[in-house]
Amino acid sequence: MIVLSKEKLSIQKEQDVVLFRNRIKELATKIGMSLVNQTKLITAASELVRNMLRYGGGGITHLEIVSKNSIPGVRLVFADEGPGIKDVTLAMKDGYSTGKSLGLGLPGAKRLVNEFDIKSEPGKGTTVTIIRWKNGL
Amino acid sequence: MERIPILKMGPFLLVTIQVDLYDRLALTLENDLINMVSKTEAKGVLIDISAVSIVDSFMGRILGNIASMSKIMDAATVVVGMQPAVAITLVELGLTLAGVHTALDVEQGMELLRNKIGQIDTDEEGLYDSFI
Numbered sequence: 683m684i685v686l687s688k689e690k691l692s693i694q695k696e697q698d699v700v701l702f703r704n705r706i707k708e709l710a711t712k713i714g715m716s717l718v719n720q721t722k723l724i725t726a727a728s729e730l731v732r733n734m735l736r737y738g739g740g741g742i743t744h745l746e747i748v749s750k751n752s753i754p755g756v757r758l759v760f761a762d763e764g765p766g767i768k769d770v771t772l773a774m775k776d777g778y779s780t781g782k783s784l785g786l787g788l789p790g791a792k793r794l795v796n797e798f799d800i801k802s803e804p805g806k807g808t809t810v811t812i813i814r815w816k817n818g819l
Numbered sequence: 820m821e822r823i824p825i826l827k828m829g830p831f832l833l834v835t836i837q838v839d840l841y842d843r844l845a846l847t848l849e850n851d852l853i854n855m856v857s858k859t860e861a862k863g864v865l866i867d868i869s870a871v872s873i874v875d876s877f878m879g880r881i882l883g884n885i886a887s888m889s890k891i892m893d894a895a896t897v898v899v900g901m902q903p904a905v906a907i908t909l910v911e912l913g914l915t916l917a918g919v920h921t922a923l924d925v926e927q928g929m930e931l932l933r934n935k936i937g938q939i940d941t942d943e944e945g946l947y948d949s950f951i
Contacts, residue, residue, distance in 0.1 A: 696841045703839065703873060721872065721904035725912060728875040732842065776913060786876040790912040 686747040686754070694740040699731050702743060706756065709747055713754040715816050723756060723814040726791035730760045730810050733787055737780075738762025738808055748813065755796070755815035763807040770802055823848045825855050830862040831932055832894075837870045845881045852885055856892045863932035864889050867925055869900030879914040886919045895935040896920060899928035 687709075691702055703724050710720040734741045741762030748757045767773045774792065779785035792798040797813040821844055826833040832855055834848070852864060864885065868874065874882075886896040897920040909916065920935075922928035 696843055699841050700839055707872075718904045718907055721902075721908045722911065724873050725875050725908045728873055729912075732875075732877060784876050784880055784914070786913045790876055790914075793911050793913070794908065 683748050683750045685757075686749055688744065688746050691743045691745060692740075693731055693734060693743055696735065699728065699735070702731060703728060705745060706758065709745060709756050710814075713747055713756065713816050715756070715814070716818070719814060719816070719818045722794040722818075723758075723812075726794040726812055726814075727758055729787040729791040730758075730812070733810075734760050734762045734764075734808075737767075738764030741807075750815075753815050753817055755813050757811065757813045760810045761807065762809075766804040766806055766808055767800075767802040768804055770800055774800070820847070822851065825851060827855075827859055827861070830936065831929070832856065832859065832861045832864045833867070834865070835867040835870070839873060840871065840878055842877055845878055849881050849885055849888075853888050853892065856889055856894050861894050862936050864894055864896045865925065865928045865932060866896065866898045867900050867928075868898060868905075869902065869924075871905065872902065874901075874905050874909055876912060876914055879909060879912075879916060882916060882919055895932055897922055897928045897931050899923065899925055 691705060693699065693702060706724050706727055707720060710723060731743065739762065741760060744759035746757040748755050772778055774788050776789045777785040791812065795812040795814045796819065799811045800808065802808040823834060823836055823844065832852065834852065855861065856864065866882070882898055889896045899922045901921065920931060922931050
């Protein structure tokens with residue numbers, strides 16, 4: 683996999699989310715991603731960035747255009763230094779929430795992207811990486 | 820503070836969301852709408868989301884909340900104008916917006932609300948008749 687472009691955006695407050703979503707849209711449009719694929723990617727990002735703000739106390743996002751087998755895609759990394767997730771398997775289950783939400787954030791975001799990776803260590807923080815390819819496969 | 824305007828149109832309240840929502844804005848709207856339903860004794864709430872490109876689980880929950888709260892306050896809620904890409908994404912996300920009435924555009928949404936009010940009237944008449 684080749685990284686074609688790379689940028690960082692710090693997310694510390696809710697208004698940063700709007701800017702972040704717009705920037706993803708620009709990148710996705712740039713590689714010619716369809717509207718449905720864009721919407722899925724941005725919705726997944728919106729879920730993850732909310733988790734980062736609510737549970738991780740904000741953090742850093744990385745926005746990249748990547749390419750694999752000459753198919754472009756958008757890769758997003760969400761890194762926080764919050765309390766981490768005790769049981770990642772449980773957190774990935776539909777309907778599970780430690781907050782008062784619907785518990786759709788993590789599992790829903792996973793369904794909306796092509797590649798999903800989560801690493802979390804209690805006391806150190808959580809890093810989630812997602813990729814959505816242009817062709818959606 | 821940024822706010823989404825709520826218009827009163829006869830017995831209905833009309834909300835057109837023209838900006839991309841962030842959580843606090845959505846919560847403020849929920850609060851404002853319920854207060855307006857109470858203040859104006861509105862019978863219906865129409866929310867136009869045709870300009871909204873992203874509806875995630877939080878926003879979906881707010882729409883559901885508005886519908887449930889309005890119902891308790893004796894008002895029907897209809898969400899209109901959802902973009903196809905948003906509908907596809909919502910279902911994949913796992914959110915079906917159960918309990919929220921939807922229509923394709925404002926016109927059809929208004930029609931739906933009018934029918935709902937009409938229905939209530941006939942229902943009550945029927946009840947009255949059977950009482951006699």
